[in-house]
Amino acid sequence: MHSDTLMQQLTHWGITPPxxxxxxxxxxxxxxxxxxxxxxxxxxxxxxxxxxxxxxxxLLTRADKQVDLKALSRDIGWSRLGFASADRLQRYLGVEPGHVSVLALVNDSAQQVELWLDRELETGDDFHCHPLRNTATLLLSKTDLIRFTGQTGHSPQWLSVPSR
Incomplete structure (x- = not known):
């Protein structure tokens, strides 16, 4: 999906963030x-x-957080977490590095990507999200974030994400 198409889809779902x-x-x-x-x-x-x-x-977390992937792997029971390649990013989310945000889940119609949200974000709002391009930012409210994930079929998992 292209950024303009995403914006039209968001409007169709009643999501109209700045x-x-x-x-x-x-x-x-x-x-x-x-x-x-x-x-x-x-x-x-x-x-x-x-x-x-x-x-x-x-995984969505605070911009300044240094995530401890080894501890997170242990906490969630996955074998050794690592960063996915640019090829995997394109295959599963349809975006290039630097363009990633929760909105890329619109391209995961096969539901192959889990969504993890750091518990530290529970009190946040107006989340900064690239609309499939890194030359713009949407301010997505928590309500709209939940509405969006419901429309894409992704159930967010709130996790206590360890830091280094």
């Missing part, structure tokens, strides 16, 4: 360097796989 256009941002550090100030909760989006490449998850 859209902020900006220069390309590939990482959270890029946003820091550009001193882009936006209201809401900045996110780090990690596309992960198990040691065997059979299971995949999209």
């Amino acid at each position: 859209l902020i256009e900006h220069p390309p941002l590939f990482t959270c550090d890029d946003a820091d360097r550009l001193l882009i100030s936006r209201p809401g909760t900045r996110l780090k989006n990690l596309f992960l796989r198990d040691n065997y490449g059979r299971r995949h998850a999209l």
